[in-house]
Amino acid sequence: MSGLYYDHQLTGRLIVVEGIDGSGKTTQALLLQQWLAAQGITVFFTEWNSSLLVKSATKRGKKQNTLTPTTFSLLHATDFADRLCYKIIPPLKAGMTVIADRYAFTAFARDTARGADPQWVRRVYSFAPKPDIAFYFKVPIQVSLERLLNARMKLKFYEAGMDIGLSRDPVESFELFQGRVLDEYDRMAEEFGFHVIDAKLPIDAQQRQVRAIVNKTLAKYLKQHRTVVPDQTLGTLQRAIVR
Amino acid sequence: MNGSNGRFFGRGLPYVNIDDLTGRLIVIEGSDGVGRTTQIGLLKTWLEVQGFGVVETGWARSPLVGETIDLAKSGHDMNVLTFNLLYATDFADRLEHEIIPALRSGFIVLADRYIYTVFARAAARQADPQWIRDLFGFAIQPDLVLYLKVDVDTLIQRVLLSANLDYWEAGLDQYPGYDPYDSFVHYQARLLRQFNTLAREFHFQVIDARKSVEEVQLRLRKRIARLLNIPVVARV
Numbered sequence: 001m002s003g004l005y006y007d008h009q010l011t012g013r014l015i016v017v018e019g020i021d022g023s024g025k026t027t028q029a030l031l032l033q034q035w036l037a038a039q040g041i042t043v044f045f046t047e048w049n050s051s052l053l054v055k056s057a058t059k060r061g062k063k064q065n066t067l068t069p070t071t072f073s074l075l076h077a078t079d080f081a082d083r084l085c086y087k088i089i090p091p092l093k094a095g096m097t098v099i100a101d102r103y104a105f106t107a108f109a110r111d112t113a114r115g116a117d118p119q120w121v122r123r124v125y126s127f128a129p130k131p132d133i134a135f136y137f138k139v140p141i142q143v144s145l146e147r148l149l150n151a152r153m154k155l156k157f158y159e160a161g162m163d164i165g166l167s168r169d170p171v172e173s174f175e176l177f178q179g180r181v182l183d184e185y186d187r188m189a190e191e192f193g194f195h196v197i198d199a200k201l202p203i204d205a206q207q208r209q210v211r212a213i214v215n216k217t218l219a220k221y222l223k224q225h226r227t228v229v230p231d232q233t234l235g236t237l238q239r240a241i242v243r
Numbered sequence: 244m245n246g247s248n249g250r251f252f253g254r255g256l257p258y259v260n261i262d263d264l265t266g267r268l269i270v271i272e273g274s275d276g277v278g279r280t281t282q283i284g285l286l287k288t289w290l291e292v293q294g295f296g297v298v299e300t301g302w303a304r305s306p307l308v309g310e311t312i313d314l315a316k317s318g319h320d321m322n323v324l325t326f327n328l329l330y331a332t333d334f335a336d337r338l339e340h341e342i343i344p345a346l347r348s349g350f351i352v353l354a355d356r357y358i359y360t361v362f363a364r365a366a367a368r369q370a371d372p373q374w375i376r377d378l379f380g381f382a383i384q385p386d387l388v389l390y391l392k393v394d395v396d397t398l399i400q401r402v403l404l405s406a407n408l409d410y411w412e413a414g415l416d417q418y419p420g421y422d423p424y425d426s427f428v429h430y431q432a433r434l435l436r437q438f439n440t441l442a443r444e445f446h447f448q449v450i451d452a453r454k455s456v457e458e459v460q461l462r463l464r465k466r467i468a469r470l471l472n473i474p475v476v477a478r479v
Binding site for chain 2: 053054056057060061064066067068069070071074075077078081082084085115116117119120123124126127
Protein backbone atom coordinates (compact mmCIF):
# COMPACT_ATOMS: atom_id res chain seq x y z
CA MET A 1 0.00 0.00 0.00
CA SER A 2 2.95 2.31 -0.46
CA GLY A 3 1.01 5.20 -1.94
CA LEU A 4 4.09 7.19 -2.82
CA TYR A 5 5.15 4.73 -5.49
CA TYR A 6 1.80 4.46 -7.32
CA ASP A 7 -0.33 6.98 -9.19
CA HIS A 8 -3.34 8.18 -7.23
CA GLN A 9 -6.87 7.87 -8.63
CA LEU A 10 -8.17 11.22 -7.39
CA THR A 11 -9.60 13.72 -9.84
CA GLY A 12 -7.50 16.67 -8.64
CA ARG A 13 -3.78 17.22 -9.11
CA LEU A 14 -1.06 17.37 -6.46
CA ILE A 15 2.04 19.50 -6.99
CA VAL A 16 4.79 19.44 -4.41
CA VAL A 17 7.75 21.79 -3.91
CA GLU A 18 10.74 20.51 -1.96
CA GLY A 19 14.18 21.83 -1.06
CA ILE A 20 16.21 22.94 1.94
CA ASP A 21 15.41 26.12 3.85
CA GLY A 22 16.38 29.16 1.82
CA SER A 23 16.10 27.35 -1.51
CA GLY A 24 13.33 29.72 -2.62
CA LYS A 25 10.73 26.99 -3.06
CA THR A 26 7.94 28.92 -1.31
CA THR A 27 8.41 31.89 -3.65
CA GLN A 28 8.22 29.54 -6.62
CA ALA A 29 5.14 27.78 -5.24
CA LEU A 30 3.32 31.08 -4.74
CA LEU A 31 4.17 32.24 -8.27
CA LEU A 32 2.91 28.94 -9.62
CA GLN A 33 -0.30 29.36 -7.65
CA GLN A 34 -0.81 32.86 -9.11
CA TRP A 35 -0.30 31.60 -12.61
CA LEU A 36 -2.69 28.66 -12.21
CA ALA A 37 -5.31 30.81 -10.47
CA ALA A 38 -5.09 33.37 -13.26
CA GLN A 39 -6.07 30.60 -15.68
CA GLY A 40 -9.17 29.85 -13.67
CA ILE A 41 -7.78 26.77 -11.95
CA THR A 42 -8.90 26.40 -8.33
CA VAL A 43 -5.75 26.03 -6.29
CA PHE A 44 -5.41 25.04 -2.66
CA PHE A 45 -2.10 25.93 -1.00
CA THR A 46 -0.87 23.97 2.02
CA GLU A 47 2.25 24.27 4.13
CA TRP A 48 4.26 21.86 6.27
CA ASN A 49 3.55 21.91 9.99
CA SER A 50 0.41 23.96 10.17
CA SER A 51 -2.28 21.84 11.85
CA LEU A 52 -3.60 22.66 15.31
CA LEU A 53 -3.70 19.06 16.54
CA VAL A 54 -0.02 18.70 17.44
CA LYS A 55 1.13 22.30 17.52
CA SER A 56 1.22 22.49 21.32
CA ALA A 57 3.02 19.15 21.63
CA THR A 58 5.67 20.13 19.09
CA LYS A 59 6.15 23.43 20.88
CA ARG A 60 6.46 21.68 24.25
CA GLY A 61 8.99 19.16 22.95
CA LYS A 62 11.07 21.85 21.30
CA LYS A 63 10.99 24.09 24.35
CA GLN A 64 11.97 21.34 26.78
CA ASN A 65 14.38 19.87 24.25
CA THR A 66 13.05 16.33 24.81
CA LEU A 67 12.38 15.46 21.18
CA THR A 68 14.24 12.44 19.85
CA PRO A 69 14.65 11.65 16.13
CA THR A 70 11.70 9.24 16.47
CA THR A 71 9.28 11.50 18.36
CA PHE A 72 10.27 14.41 16.13
CA SER A 73 9.43 12.28 13.12
CA LEU A 74 6.16 10.95 14.55
CA LEU A 75 4.86 14.37 15.58
CA HIS A 76 5.40 15.64 12.06
CA ALA A 77 3.78 12.49 10.66
CA THR A 78 0.71 13.04 12.87
CA ASP A 79 0.52 16.62 11.75
CA PHE A 80 0.87 15.56 8.13
CA ALA A 81 -1.80 12.86 8.45
CA ASP A 82 -4.20 15.38 9.97
CA ARG A 83 -3.52 17.86 7.18
CA LEU A 84 -3.77 15.14 4.55
CA CYS A 85 -7.21 14.00 5.73
CA TYR A 86 -8.70 17.44 6.18
CA LYS A 87 -6.79 19.71 3.78
CA ILE A 88 -5.16 17.73 0.98
CA ILE A 89 -7.42 14.77 0.14
CA PRO A 90 -10.73 16.72 0.11
CA PRO A 91 -9.61 19.31 -2.49
CA LEU A 92 -8.03 16.51 -4.55
CA LYS A 93 -11.32 14.60 -4.47
CA ALA A 94 -13.11 17.80 -5.48
CA GLY A 95 -10.90 18.03 -8.57
CA MET A 96 -8.79 20.97 -7.38
CA THR A 97 -5.05 21.49 -7.69
CA VAL A 98 -3.21 21.25 -4.40
CA ILE A 99 0.20 22.87 -4.08
CA ALA A 100 2.06 21.51 -1.08
CA ASP A 101 4.98 23.54 0.24
CA ARG A 102 6.96 20.50 1.46
CA TYR A 103 5.54 16.99 1.55
CA ALA A 104 6.51 13.58 2.92
CA PHE A 105 9.93 13.93 1.25
CA THR A 106 10.82 16.67 3.74
CA ALA A 107 10.33 14.11 6.49
CA PHE A 108 12.40 11.51 4.66
CA ALA A 109 15.27 14.00 4.26
CA ARG A 110 15.20 15.58 7.73
CA ASP A 111 14.37 12.52 9.81
CA THR A 112 17.02 10.42 8.10
CA ALA A 113 19.55 13.24 8.57
CA ARG A 114 18.63 13.15 12.29
CA GLY A 115 19.27 9.42 12.53
CA ALA A 116 15.89 7.77 11.97
CA ASP A 117 15.75 4.62 9.87
CA PRO A 118 15.10 5.62 6.22
CA GLN A 119 12.90 2.60 5.46
CA TRP A 120 10.91 3.07 8.67
CA VAL A 121 10.11 6.71 7.82
CA ARG A 122 8.98 5.69 4.32
CA ARG A 123 6.68 3.04 5.78
CA VAL A 124 5.22 5.49 8.31
CA TYR A 125 4.24 7.81 5.43
CA SER A 126 3.00 5.07 3.13
CA PHE A 127 -0.56 6.44 3.44
CA ALA A 128 0.41 9.55 1.44
CA PRO A 129 -0.69 9.77 -2.21
CA LYS A 130 2.02 10.19 -4.84
CA PRO A 131 2.28 13.76 -6.16
CA ASP A 132 1.63 14.31 -9.85
CA ILE A 133 4.64 16.59 -9.95
CA ALA A 134 7.40 16.96 -7.34
CA PHE A 135 9.79 19.86 -7.81
CA TYR A 136 13.12 19.83 -6.06
CA PHE A 137 14.79 23.23 -5.78
CA LYS A 138 18.45 22.39 -5.55
CA VAL A 139 20.73 24.99 -4.04
CA PRO A 140 24.23 24.88 -2.49
CA ILE A 141 24.33 25.25 1.31
CA GLN A 142 26.23 28.55 1.09
CA VAL A 143 23.55 30.16 -1.08
CA SER A 144 20.71 29.07 1.20
CA LEU A 145 22.67 30.22 4.26
CA GLU A 146 23.27 33.66 2.74
CA ARG A 147 19.59 34.00 1.84
CA LEU A 148 18.44 33.05 5.34
CA LEU A 149 20.94 35.25 7.13
CA ASN A 150 20.06 38.13 4.83
CA ALA A 151 16.38 37.77 5.52
CA ARG A 152 16.34 37.35 9.29
CA MET A 153 19.91 37.39 10.63
CA LYS A 154 19.35 34.37 12.87
CA LEU A 155 19.13 30.62 12.26
CA LYS A 156 16.43 28.59 13.98
CA PHE A 157 17.52 25.88 16.42
CA TYR A 158 15.97 22.90 14.59
CA GLU A 159 16.59 24.27 11.12
CA ALA A 160 20.29 24.29 12.00
CA GLY A 161 20.00 20.77 13.45
CA MET A 162 21.32 22.03 16.80
CA ASP A 163 19.31 19.27 18.53
CA ILE A 164 21.59 16.52 17.28
CA GLY A 165 24.78 18.15 18.52
CA LEU A 166 26.83 18.38 15.34
CA SER A 167 28.33 21.69 16.41
CA ARG A 168 27.73 24.39 18.98
CA ASP A 169 28.12 27.07 16.36
CA PRO A 170 24.74 27.61 14.64
CA VAL A 171 26.26 28.39 11.25
CA GLU A 172 28.57 25.39 11.31
CA SER A 173 25.74 23.16 12.59
CA PHE A 174 23.49 24.45 9.80
CA GLU A 175 26.11 23.65 7.20
CA LEU A 176 26.65 20.13 8.53
CA PHE A 177 22.98 19.30 9.10
CA GLN A 178 21.59 20.83 5.90
CA GLY A 179 24.47 19.14 4.06
CA ARG A 180 23.07 15.80 5.21
CA VAL A 181 19.54 16.88 4.25
CA LEU A 182 20.83 17.88 0.82
CA ASP A 183 22.44 14.45 0.38
CA GLU A 184 19.10 12.81 1.22
CA TYR A 185 17.26 14.98 -1.32
CA ASP A 186 19.81 14.09 -3.99
CA ARG A 187 19.35 10.40 -3.18
CA MET A 188 15.55 10.74 -3.42
CA ALA A 189 15.55 12.64 -6.73
CA GLU A 190 15.73 9.40 -8.68
CA GLU A 191 13.72 7.23 -6.27
CA PHE A 192 10.69 9.53 -6.51
CA GLY A 193 11.27 11.12 -9.93
CA PHE A 194 11.80 14.73 -8.77
CA HIS A 195 11.96 17.53 -11.32
CA VAL A 196 15.22 19.15 -10.28
CA ILE A 197 15.35 22.94 -10.68
CA ASP A 198 18.60 24.86 -10.34
CA ALA A 199 17.64 27.25 -7.53
CA LYS A 200 20.67 29.48 -8.13
CA LEU A 201 19.00 30.79 -11.29
CA PRO A 202 17.02 34.06 -11.29
CA ILE A 203 13.49 33.70 -9.90
CA ASP A 204 11.72 34.23 -13.21
CA ALA A 205 14.00 31.80 -15.04
CA GLN A 206 13.15 29.09 -12.50
CA GLN A 207 9.45 29.91 -12.72
CA ARG A 208 9.52 29.57 -16.53
CA GLN A 209 10.90 26.04 -16.14
CA VAL A 210 8.32 25.22 -13.48
CA ARG A 211 5.43 26.43 -15.62
CA ALA A 212 6.72 24.57 -18.68
CA ILE A 213 6.83 21.33 -16.70
CA VAL A 214 3.35 21.87 -15.26
CA ASN A 215 1.99 22.73 -18.72
CA LYS A 216 3.43 19.57 -20.19
CA THR A 217 2.68 17.15 -17.35
CA LEU A 218 -0.83 18.34 -16.57
CA ALA A 219 -1.78 19.25 -20.16
CA LYS A 220 -5.01 17.29 -20.20
CA TYR A 221 -6.14 18.41 -16.75
CA LEU A 222 -5.34 22.06 -17.47
CA LYS A 223 -7.20 21.94 -20.77
CA GLN A 224 -10.29 20.63 -18.99
CA HIS A 225 -10.22 23.13 -16.14
CA ARG A 226 -8.73 26.27 -17.70
CA THR A 227 -11.04 29.21 -18.30
CA VAL A 228 -8.42 31.85 -19.28
CA VAL A 229 -5.67 31.48 -21.91
CA PRO A 230 -2.33 31.24 -20.04
CA ASP A 231 -0.17 33.46 -22.32
CA GLN A 232 -2.18 36.54 -21.37
CA THR A 233 -1.34 36.05 -17.73
CA LEU A 234 2.33 35.16 -18.17
CA GLY A 235 3.25 38.69 -19.23
CA THR A 236 1.67 40.45 -16.28
CA LEU A 237 3.20 38.00 -13.84
CA GLN A 238 6.64 38.37 -15.30
CA ARG A 239 6.36 42.11 -14.90
CA ALA A 240 5.33 41.57 -11.29
CA ILE A 241 8.33 39.33 -10.67
CA VAL A 242 10.80 41.79 -12.21
CA ARG A 243 9.38 44.61 -10.15
CA MET B 244 18.76 -11.75 36.13
CA ASN B 245 19.83 -12.53 32.61
CA GLY B 246 18.59 -9.20 31.31
CA SER B 247 16.00 -8.24 28.75
CA ASN B 248 16.24 -10.05 25.45
CA GLY B 249 17.13 -6.68 23.92
CA ARG B 250 15.52 -7.19 20.54
CA PHE B 251 13.59 -4.64 18.55
CA PHE B 252 10.17 -5.52 17.23
CA GLY B 253 10.91 -4.24 13.71
CA ARG B 254 13.46 -1.91 12.18
CA GLY B 255 14.37 -0.49 15.58
CA LEU B 256 16.11 2.72 16.56
CA PRO B 257 19.38 3.03 14.59
CA TYR B 258 20.79 5.55 17.06
CA VAL B 259 20.04 3.55 20.24
CA ASN B 260 22.04 0.55 21.42
CA ILE B 261 19.93 -1.92 23.41
CA ASP B 262 22.54 -4.66 23.86
CA ASP B 263 23.17 -3.59 27.44
CA LEU B 264 19.66 -3.80 28.89
CA THR B 265 19.74 -5.72 32.16
CA GLY B 266 16.15 -5.15 33.29
CA ARG B 267 13.01 -7.02 32.28
CA LEU B 268 10.02 -5.80 30.34
CA ILE B 269 6.76 -7.38 31.46
CA VAL B 270 3.54 -6.46 29.67
CA ILE B 271 0.02 -6.79 31.04
CA GLU B 272 -2.57 -6.71 28.27
CA GLY B 273 -6.35 -6.88 28.44
CA SER B 274 -9.48 -4.82 27.84
CA ASP B 275 -10.53 -1.89 29.98
CA GLY B 276 -12.36 -3.04 33.09
CA VAL B 277 -10.55 -6.35 33.23
CA GLY B 278 -8.64 -5.36 36.37
CA ARG B 279 -5.21 -4.53 34.94
CA THR B 280 -4.56 -1.57 37.21
CA THR B 281 -5.42 -3.50 40.39
CA GLN B 282 -3.23 -6.42 39.36
CA ILE B 283 -0.29 -4.21 38.39
CA GLY B 284 -0.45 -2.40 41.74
CA LEU B 285 -0.30 -5.73 43.58
CA LEU B 286 2.52 -7.00 41.37
CA LYS B 287 4.57 -3.88 41.98
CA THR B 288 4.34 -4.22 45.76
CA TRP B 289 5.14 -7.94 45.58
CA LEU B 290 8.20 -7.40 43.35
CA GLU B 291 9.47 -4.58 45.56
CA VAL B 292 9.14 -6.82 48.61
CA GLN B 293 11.26 -9.33 46.68
CA GLY B 294 13.86 -6.57 46.28
CA PHE B 295 13.34 -5.63 42.63
CA GLY B 296 13.24 -2.07 41.37
CA VAL B 297 9.96 -1.54 39.52
CA VAL B 298 8.86 1.12 37.03
CA GLU B 299 5.29 1.35 35.72
CA THR B 300 4.38 2.71 32.33
CA GLY B 301 1.06 3.09 30.54
CA TRP B 302 -0.54 4.59 27.44
CA ALA B 303 -1.12 8.31 27.02
CA ARG B 304 1.07 9.11 30.02
CA SER B 305 3.96 10.68 28.12
CA PRO B 306 4.86 14.27 29.02
CA LEU B 307 5.10 15.03 25.31
CA VAL B 308 1.64 14.12 23.96
CA GLY B 309 -0.39 12.72 26.88
CA GLU B 310 -2.36 15.95 27.06
CA THR B 311 -2.72 16.17 23.28
CA ILE B 312 -4.28 12.70 23.19
CA ASP B 313 -6.76 13.55 25.94
CA LEU B 314 -7.63 16.77 24.17
CA ALA B 315 -8.02 15.13 20.77
CA LYS B 316 -10.14 12.34 22.27
CA SER B 317 -12.46 14.75 24.04
CA GLY B 318 -12.94 16.72 20.83
CA HIS B 319 -13.25 13.51 18.77
CA ASP B 320 -10.70 15.22 16.57
CA MET B 321 -8.97 12.08 15.36
CA ASN B 322 -9.08 9.62 12.51
CA VAL B 323 -7.48 6.18 12.19
CA LEU B 324 -4.17 7.64 10.99
CA THR B 325 -3.74 10.42 13.53
CA PHE B 326 -5.07 8.19 16.31
CA ASN B 327 -2.33 5.62 15.69
CA LEU B 328 0.40 8.16 14.99
CA LEU B 329 -0.33 10.01 18.25
CA TYR B 330 -0.20 6.73 20.16
CA ALA B 331 3.08 5.90 18.45
CA THR B 332 4.46 9.30 19.48
CA ASP B 333 3.33 8.76 23.06
CA PHE B 334 4.93 5.32 23.07
CA ALA B 335 8.21 6.51 21.51
CA ASP B 336 8.49 9.29 24.10
CA ARG B 337 7.99 6.82 26.96
CA LEU B 338 10.21 4.18 25.36
CA GLU B 339 13.20 6.45 24.89
CA HIS B 340 12.90 8.56 28.04
CA GLU B 341 11.44 6.00 30.45
CA ILE B 342 11.42 2.34 29.42
CA ILE B 343 14.89 1.96 27.87
CA PRO B 344 16.69 3.97 30.60
CA ALA B 345 14.89 1.89 33.27
CA LEU B 346 15.79 -1.39 31.57
CA ARG B 347 19.37 -0.18 31.19
CA SER B 348 19.51 0.44 34.97
CA GLY B 349 18.20 -3.05 35.73
CA PHE B 350 14.60 -2.20 36.63
CA ILE B 351 11.59 -4.37 35.99
CA VAL B 352 9.25 -2.40 33.77
CA LEU B 353 5.56 -3.24 34.19
CA ALA B 354 3.76 -2.00 31.11
CA ASP B 355 0.03 -1.40 31.48
CA ARG B 356 -0.82 -2.40 27.87
CA TYR B 357 1.72 -2.37 25.07
CA ILE B 358 1.79 -2.20 21.27
CA TYR B 359 -0.69 -5.12 21.04
CA THR B 360 -3.49 -2.92 22.35
CA VAL B 361 -2.83 -0.53 19.49
CA PHE B 362 -2.71 -3.43 17.01
CA ALA B 363 -6.06 -4.72 18.28
CA ARG B 364 -7.72 -1.31 18.16
CA ALA B 365 -6.29 -0.56 14.74
CA ALA B 366 -7.54 -3.89 13.41
CA ALA B 367 -10.98 -3.23 14.91
CA ARG B 368 -10.92 0.10 13.04
CA GLN B 369 -9.76 -1.49 9.79
CA ALA B 370 -6.32 0.10 9.61
CA ASP B 371 -3.72 -1.67 7.47
CA PRO B 372 -2.22 -4.31 9.83
CA GLN B 373 1.19 -4.19 8.12
CA TRP B 374 1.35 -0.41 8.38
CA ILE B 375 0.66 -0.47 12.10
CA ARG B 376 3.30 -3.17 12.68
CA ASP B 377 5.87 -1.21 10.65
CA LEU B 378 4.96 1.99 12.50
CA PHE B 379 5.79 0.35 15.85
CA GLY B 380 8.96 -1.26 14.48
CA PHE B 381 10.99 0.77 17.01
CA ALA B 382 9.39 -1.05 19.97
CA ILE B 383 11.36 -3.45 22.16
CA GLN B 384 10.15 -7.05 22.36
CA PRO B 385 8.87 -7.73 25.87
CA ASP B 386 10.21 -10.61 27.96
CA LEU B 387 6.71 -11.64 28.91
CA VAL B 388 3.19 -10.73 27.78
CA LEU B 389 0.47 -11.62 30.28
CA TYR B 390 -2.99 -11.36 28.78
CA LEU B 391 -5.94 -10.99 31.13
CA LYS B 392 -8.72 -12.63 29.18
CA VAL B 393 -12.47 -12.29 29.77
CA ASP B 394 -15.58 -12.97 27.74
CA VAL B 395 -17.56 -10.01 26.49
CA ASP B 396 -20.50 -10.56 28.89
CA THR B 397 -18.30 -10.43 31.99
CA LEU B 398 -16.45 -7.43 30.60
CA ILE B 399 -19.63 -5.43 30.03
CA GLN B 400 -20.92 -6.04 33.54
CA ARG B 401 -17.59 -4.97 35.03
CA VAL B 402 -17.40 -1.80 32.97
CA LEU B 403 -20.97 -0.85 33.82
CA LEU B 404 -20.26 -1.38 37.51
CA SER B 405 -17.02 0.59 37.58
CA ALA B 406 -17.40 3.48 35.13
CA ASN B 407 -19.44 5.16 32.45
CA LEU B 408 -19.26 4.02 28.85
CA ASP B 409 -16.44 5.96 27.23
CA TYR B 410 -16.95 7.26 23.65
CA TRP B 411 -13.81 5.56 22.30
CA GLU B 412 -14.08 2.36 24.35
CA ALA B 413 -17.64 2.05 23.13
CA GLY B 414 -16.31 2.42 19.58
CA LEU B 415 -18.82 5.19 18.88
CA ASP B 416 -16.49 6.53 16.20
CA GLN B 417 -17.13 3.23 14.43
CA TYR B 418 -20.88 3.06 14.97
CA PRO B 419 -22.05 6.68 14.90
CA GLY B 420 -25.62 7.14 16.00
CA TYR B 421 -25.73 3.73 17.66
CA ASP B 422 -27.04 3.17 21.12
CA PRO B 423 -23.87 3.42 23.31
CA TYR B 424 -24.55 0.05 24.90
CA ASP B 425 -25.03 -1.78 21.59
CA SER B 426 -22.01 -0.05 20.15
CA PHE B 427 -19.91 -1.02 23.17
CA VAL B 428 -20.93 -4.68 22.86
CA HIS B 429 -20.16 -4.77 19.12
CA TYR B 430 -16.85 -2.97 19.43
CA GLN B 431 -15.59 -4.85 22.49
CA ALA B 432 -16.52 -8.20 20.93
CA ARG B 433 -14.56 -7.24 17.83
CA LEU B 434 -11.64 -6.13 20.00
CA LEU B 435 -11.63 -9.39 21.96
CA ARG B 436 -11.52 -11.38 18.72
CA GLN B 437 -8.50 -9.30 17.65
CA PHE B 438 -6.79 -9.91 21.00
CA ASN B 439 -7.32 -13.66 20.69
CA THR B 440 -5.70 -13.59 17.25
CA LEU B 441 -2.80 -11.53 18.58
CA ALA B 442 -2.42 -13.88 21.56
CA ARG B 443 -1.59 -16.70 19.15
CA GLU B 444 0.62 -14.57 16.88
CA PHE B 445 2.73 -13.14 19.71
CA HIS B 446 2.58 -16.02 22.21
CA PHE B 447 0.78 -14.28 25.05
CA GLN B 448 0.50 -16.10 28.35
CA VAL B 449 -3.26 -16.20 28.80
CA ILE B 450 -4.71 -15.70 32.29
CA ASP B 451 -8.41 -16.25 32.97
CA ALA B 452 -9.46 -12.88 34.38
CA ARG B 453 -12.92 -14.07 35.48
CA LYS B 454 -11.30 -15.58 38.58
CA SER B 455 -11.01 -13.65 41.86
CA VAL B 456 -8.45 -10.87 42.20
CA GLU B 457 -6.32 -13.11 44.47
CA GLU B 458 -6.48 -16.07 42.10
CA VAL B 459 -5.50 -13.93 39.08
CA GLN B 460 -2.67 -12.35 41.08
CA LEU B 461 -1.34 -15.74 42.08
CA ARG B 462 -1.31 -16.93 38.47
CA LEU B 463 0.45 -13.76 37.33
CA ARG B 464 3.08 -14.15 40.05
CA LYS B 465 3.74 -17.75 39.03
CA ARG B 466 4.53 -16.72 35.46
CA ILE B 467 6.70 -13.83 36.57
CA ALA B 468 8.51 -15.91 39.19
CA ARG B 469 9.43 -18.38 36.46
CA LEU B 470 10.84 -15.59 34.29
CA LEU B 471 12.83 -14.03 37.13
CA ASN B 472 13.93 -17.38 38.48
CA ILE B 473 12.65 -16.72 41.99
CA PRO B 474 10.68 -19.05 44.30
CA VAL B 475 7.00 -19.46 43.49
CA VAL B 476 4.65 -18.23 46.19
CA ALA B 477 1.89 -20.53 47.39
CA ARG B 478 -0.72 -17.86 48.06
CA VAL B 479 -1.31 -14.11 47.96
